[in-house]
Amino acid sequence: MHTTGRATNGNGHGHGNGNAAAAAHRFQKLKAEIHRQVVESLDISKLVKLNPERVRREVRAVAAQVTRNNHESLDTVSHERMIDEIMNEAFGLGPIEHLMNDPTVSDILVNGPRQVFVERHGRLEETDIVFADDAHLIQIIQRITARVGRRVDEATPLVDARLPDGSRLNAIIPPLSLEGPILSIRRFGVRLACERQEHLDIRQDMATGLVIENGRAVAVETMLGGKIDSRNVIITAGTFLNGVIHIGLKSYEAGRAGEFAAKGLTESLFAHGIETDRLKTGTPPRLNGRTIDYSKTEMQPGDEPPPPFSFWHDKLAVEQMPCYLTYTNEATHAALRSGLDRSPMYTGRIKGVGPRYCPSIEDKITRFADKPRHQIFLEPEGRNTTEVYINGFSTSLPEEVQTAAIRTIPGLEQVQITRMGYAVEYDFFQPTQLYPWLESKNINHLFFAGQVNGTTGYEEAAVQGFMAGVNAALKSRGEAPFILSRSEAYIGVLIDDLVTKGTIEPYRMFTSRAEYRLLLRQDNADLRLSKYGQQLGLLSEAQYRSVERKQKAVTETIAALSEIQVEPAEINDRLRERGTTPIQQKESLLRLLRRAEISLPDLRGFGRLELWESWQDTFWQKVAEQAEIEVKYAGFIDRQRETIARFENLEDKRLPHNLDYSKLIALSSEAREKLNRIKPTSFGQASRISGISPADITALLVYAKKGFKHVSRETPAEIEMMEE
Numbered sequence: 128m129h130t131t132g133r134a135t136n137g138n139g140h141g142h143g144n145g146n147a148a149a150a151a152h153r154f155q156k157l158k159a160e161i162h163r164q165v166v167e168s169l170d171i172s173k174l175v176k177l178n179p180e181r182v183r184r185e186v187r188a189v190a191a192q193v194t195r196n197n198h199e200s201l202d203t204v205s206h207e208r209m210i211d212e213i214m215n216e217a218f219g220l221g222p223i224e225h226l227m228n229d230p231t232v233s234d235i236l237v238n239g240p241r242q243v244f245v246e247r248h249g250r251l252e253e254t255d256i257v258f259a260d261d262a263h264l265i266q267i268i269q270r271i272t273a274r275v276g277r278r279v280d281e282a283t284p285l286v287d288a289r290l291p292d293g294s295r296l297n298a299i300i301p302p303l304s305l306e307g308p309i310l311s312i313r314r315f316g317v318r319l320a321c322e323r324q325e326h327l328d329i330r331q332d333m334a335t336g337l338v339i340e341n342g343r344a345v346a347v348e349t350m351l352g353g354k355i356d357s358r359n360v361i362i363t364a365g366t367f368l369n370g371v372i373h374i375g376l377k378s379y380e381a382g383r384a385g386e387f388a389a390k391g392l393t394e395s396l397f398a399h400g401i402e403t404d405r406l407k408t409g410t411p412p413r414l415n416g417r418t419i420d421y422s423k424t425e426m427q428p429g430d431e432p433p434p435p436f437s438f439w440h441d442k443l444a445v446e447q448m449p450c451y452l453t454y455t456n457e458a459t460h461a462a463l464r465s466g467l468d469r470s471p472m473y474t475g476r477i478k479g480v481g482p483r484y485c486p487s488i489e490d491k492i493t494r495f496a497d498k499p500r501h502q503i504f505l506e507p508e509g510r511n512t513t514e515v516y517i518n519g520f521s522t523s524l525p526e527e528v529q530t531a532a533i534r535t536i537p538g539l540e541q542v543q544i545t546r547m548g549y550a551v552e553y554d555f556f557q558p559t560q561l562y563p564w565l566e567s568k569n570i571n572h573l574f575f576a577g578q579v580n581g582t583t584g585y586e587e588a589a590v591q592g593f594m595a596g597v598n599a600a601l602k603s604r605g606e607a608p609f610i611l612s613r614s615e616a617y618i619g620v621l622i623d624d625l626v627t628k629g630t631i632e633p634y635r636m637f638t639s640r641a642e643y644r645l646l647l648r649q650d651n652a653d654l655r656l657s658k659y660g661q662q663l664g665l666l667s668e669a670q671y672r673s674v675e676r677k678q679k680a681v682t683e684t685i686a687a688l689s690e691i692q693v694e695p696a697e698i699n700d701r702l703r704e705r706g707t708t709p710i711q712q713k714e715s716l717l718r719l720l721r722r723a724e725i726s727l728p729d730l731r732g733f734g735r736l737e738l739w740e741s742w743q744d745t746f747w748q749k750v751a752e753q754a755e756i757e758v759k760y761a762g763f764i765d766r767q768r769e770t771i772a773r774f775e776n777l778e779d780k781r782l783p784h785n786l787d788y789s790k791l792i793a794l795s796s797e798a799r800e801k802l803n804r805i806k807p808t809s810f811g812q813a814s815r816i817s818g819i820s821p822a823d824i825t826a827l828l829v830y831a832k833k834g835f836k837h838v839s840r841e842t843p844a845e846i847e848m849m850e851e
């Protein structure tokens with residue numbers, strides 16, 4: 128592609144928006160026509176029973192025909208996008224499809240084709256979703272009810288049904304409803320979702336022991352005398368195992384405030400050779416928000432617009448609540464110091480090590496004694512409560528010290544504490560006792576995840592629970608374990624750190640722990656990991672296709688940027704405006720985009736590019752973001768990819784699980800002892816164990832070449848000879 132010699136947009140005319148609108152209009156018109164013909168020419172009731180790929184092929188054939196008949200041409204990306212949209216319209220739930228996949232939506236209320244409301248966190252809000260007309264809405268209602276074997280039509284205009292995910296559906300259509308069709312879908316929370324999950328049985332009891340037979344976990348014993356047989360057991364006991372809560376010099380057994388400690392399980396695991404130790408974590412007090420004087424604090428609004436956590440949501444419609452910033456001062460620190468003689472940490476009552484990166488306030492004033500103040504964020508606990516979380520003030524000092532210290536903080540002079548801060552000490556299991564798929568090396572079919580592995584934090588726990596769950600399922604099916612490497616995901620870094628190095632304090636996942644963070648970006652997580660989601664059966668075909676579509680669009684956009692050449696005369700004014708050197712001869716958009724002063728919007732309109740035409744479309748905005756990052760940081764990214772290729776070379780070289788390293792006498796004695804304890808699964812993992820030298824790795828590689836045979840006879844000198 129190249130430009131026409133002057134600043135142009137898609138078709139060489141100067142009206143970017145008009146052109147984009149015309150393209151969007153053509154696209155919608157064509158889509159409507161294809162949709163109509165799909166409905167007319169294909170028997171939808173039969174198609175919905177077919178495999179989605181087959182249906183897609185049929186729709187694609189109709190789409191190709193209609194496009195030809197209309198003398199239109201579409202690039203592959205737009206063509207596939209159109210097919211996705213038609214598939215949603217024809218077989219999905221049309222405009223409300225994404226609401227059904229949005230876990231924050233608890234209710235969907237459709238009051239005729241023009242009014243769609245959703246309830247999120249107890250608040251009703253109107254959306255900008257519309258249906259084409261009454262007939263379109265009735266068609267979607269019929270499609271939903273057909274899925275649960277119910278019908279709705281003029282003869283039976285009212286339906287009340289339970290959807291497969293447990294949601295309750297109510298629909299009324301004319302003639303019974305006078306003002307157009309009405310639909311309501313009441314969705315239920317996580318608990319009901321779990322209760323309705325097929326193949327999932329739920330039982331509430333305390334696990335007090337494991338039954339181990341022939342080195343394999345076969346059942347869980349419970350406090351009430353029950354025995355639950357199991358193919359795999361995953362332990363996710365959090366801070367509950369022999370948990371003890373401390374507030375000042377008071378302490379009592381509990382897993383969290385108000386919840387029992389779990390007894391017996393640690394002892395049972397210990398009896399089967401699992402090593403255990405103690406850690407501690409803590410939490411700040413909670414405040415009555417109605418007693419806070421916010422005028423003395425600084426409001427801290429969230430990001431605008433709030434970025435959704437998931438790639439499947441384009442935007443968050445939930446109204447955001449701000450936090451408020453205030454600071455401790457000398458008076459606060461003096462009040463805190465006055466209580467240190469009754470601090471369970473400083474008096475040695477707590478033996479477990481606490482998280483270095485989330486220190487308690489008493490830790491902060493001691494470790495950073497020169498700091499005159501510390502930040503305190505006042506965060507609402509939720510929409511349906513007036514309670515406030517005082518972030519930055521985790522403490523286990525006595526109640527009266529907590530109260531006195533907090534009331535010295537601006538805005539909190541009159542505050543009431545609803546719940547006291549506390550520290551909790553608990554048992555954990557050194558994670559070096561686990562394989563990278565989180566299964567115990569000692570006890571087969573036993574997995575560990577979360578806080579019991581020495582981490583702390585919601586995300587750290589959640590990802591381990593996910594990985595242990597996936598691996599337990601794969602083990603049940605007799606399939607190979609699922610391991611993410613350090614170069615693919617933070618999950619890989621977290622688990623590799625834990626199982627290779629272990630931890631002596633609660634471990635938190637920081638980006639700084641990853642060596643490849645230029646590639647492990649939040650913006651490309653979908654491109655990095657969706658293939659695994661699809662392989663594990665966790666992503667639908669449609670979701671996976673949309674990621675492939677994005678990848679393809681990014682690649683094509685970058686290729687187009689490199690092909691489009693601009694003349695100095697057409698772009699130099701723009702370059703000067705942006706404070707960057709004008710060009711002397713023709714230059715590609717890609718090279719211009721590499722300049723720090725230039726971003727993609729600055730190049731908009733030069734050359735014919737799908738991206739320019741669909742600029743307002745959220746899909747294309749994501750493509751633009753990705754393309755710009757890839758182009759701007761190409762040099763660094765390429766270098767990191769090369770490093771990763773070298774790293775993966777060592778990761779791909781596997782080490783047998785049952786290798787007895789004590790026989791590999793060419794290794795140092797420290798290496799033999801540590802390798803025997805950790806039992807790394809790859810040379811890469813072995814190389815990251817502290818105390819394993821490059822010389823040990825070289826010797827191991829030589830042993831590997833010989834299939835680890837005859838190892839007992841070789842001396843270090845012989846190994847050297849073999850290397851030569």
Ligand SMILES: Cc1cc2nc3c(=O)[nH]c(=O)nc-3n(C[C@H](O)[C@H](O)[C@H](O)COP(=O)(O)OP(=O)(O)OC[C@H]3O[C@@H](n4cnc5c(N)ncnc54)[C@H](O)[C@@H]3O)c2cc1C
Pocket residue numbers: 332333334335363364365366367368382383389390392408409410551576577578579582583584585586588589592
């Ligand atoms: C007071 C406190 C405040 C925290 N604040 C934050 C924070 O602000 N941000 C953050 O990221 N992290 C925070 N954390 C850490 C975070 O809550 C934990 O790291 C995370 O919840 C651990 O998840 P988990 O699934 O491993 O265990 P948990 O969430 O603790 O869940 C363990 C579950 O196992 C059950 N259980 C335990 N033993 C048994 C048994 N023997 N039989 C049957 N059931 C059992 C328990 O009832 C509990 O439901 C906090 C932790 C605590 C204790």
